[in-house]
Amino acid sequence: MIYESTRYLYSGDQFLTIEIADEMSLKANFKVIGIDRAIKQAEITGVIETLPGWRSILLHYDSLQIRTADLISQIKKAIEKVPEVAEVPSRLIELPVKYKGRWGPDIGFVAEQNNLTQDEVVRIHSETIHWVGMVGFTPGSPQLMQLKPAQLLSVPKYTSPRTYTPQGTIGLGGSLTAIYPVVSPGGYQMIGLSPVPVFDRFQSLDVFEKSPVLLRIGDRIRFVPVDMEEFDYIRQQVWECRYSFKIQEGTYSL
């Protein structure tokens, strides 16, 4: 449900949670993007940064520069005139993936849970465009929603999270896809591995020049299945700092 009126929740004395919904939906996400933009444009004194998410914005501020009550009233003023957001800037980014086998050892379970073959899972997952609804947990890790899938893929997460997930793993948990940019614990079912980074701490590839993190809220991703030969070729290009991402600037509408 998207709330009638926005909720302002204290997250300590340096952060404020601006909550617009309790649900995970594209509509709520669009509203978040609109409000986030309006807050940034308002350039309110004391605001340090924002973290826009599925249904809320976490705003970091300096309480010694602005009192919390004043901050809230200024945000209210900044966002009251935000019209319904129906279209947002959205890049379409292609990410190569080696699905199945030891690169995606849980894909058999995903197939079983969805009454599909493994190849059908690959086809549906790679033909569906995925929406970046939130970035975080580990550096640059996106949570992705399936946009108009031919069949919604859904699978339970691990009941007990594994302690090791290889870097570049593509995982499915519930109906969300995640990418694991660094070696980390994880609970999503592993369906494939991407040879390209979405987090590059050395900012080696051109696309990371401004930020070590590739993805941001509102981006869309198309996963492109690759075979072993292509996987190796792409990885070689990444090592040689020559890989260039296929990125299409654009917009997306509800």
Next chain:
Amino acid sequence: MGQPTFEIIEPGIFSTVQDLGRKGYLASGIPPSGAMDRFALKMGNLLVKNSLGEAGIEMTAMGLTIRIMEDAIIAFTGGVFQIKKNGKAVSQWQTVEAKKDDVISVGRAEKGWRGYLCVAGGIDVPPVLGSKSTYAMGALGGFRGRLLKKGDMIQVGPSRESADSLRGRRVKKEIIPDLEDAKVLRVVMGPQDDYVADESIEAFLTSSYKVSHKANRVGYRFEGRKFKFKEVKKAKDAGSDPSNIVDDGNAIGAIQIPGGVEPICLAVDGVSMGGYVKIACLIAADMGRMAQLSIGATMKFQKVTVDEARHILKQKEDKVSGENIERI
């Protein structure tokens, strides 16, 4: 590159280069990092007349041993550690003259948990994303993105002041934090305290907790009373456990209660988002208190308002002033 100023002989348990952290990368999933006890780092920098946000070394539970390769003025702040220079005791919260070939060792934390080593000129590592702070999980910043280890050669930047003007400076006694205070962590309730049963809110604010061994720069776990949740209608996307919510951003200091089992207070390297109810958030001024809680310590949570939290922070910030430094 200039000559190294000191060599790490023993690294201690968890020693990292930290300044006041990086801003602007929360939306990318990169936490601020930085000193857990910001007041201690700032006072250390003040002693050696660095800018307050200069990088020092944060030590945890057990300090490091260094060999000085080039004369330097240093200062130790934070928890109470036994520190020796060539075998002779050295005081904290005051400048120390370190001469070539001196060996300085920092022992176990006798009281508190984290100590800071500041050096005139600051630790010279390249800033990454605007900060020299180490984010160990992301292998980012600090000294090669990692914990310090034996054999590391540490370089120091140029000092802003002459050694003469730095000798014999110390922090006034009444300004040094009383580590007993760490036993009370002050919190602002929310953002999801309305999911928690009244009796559990009451218990959270009145009962004692013990710091679990799972306590680090990512988060502190506390053992104590378990939590009950209210019967609230939740969106289907939230997850099946009563402690689940649809993911949202985590404040630094947010106190999650996964499964209602243990409160986990996220610290400066904390994960930026999650799907668990956050009953309350630690106030900014008390991150330094939590930094000084040792594993196994007992403590309590105390509720304050945001305005009280702001006042507490202001008071603490005001102490970081040259007026509180005296000559021995």
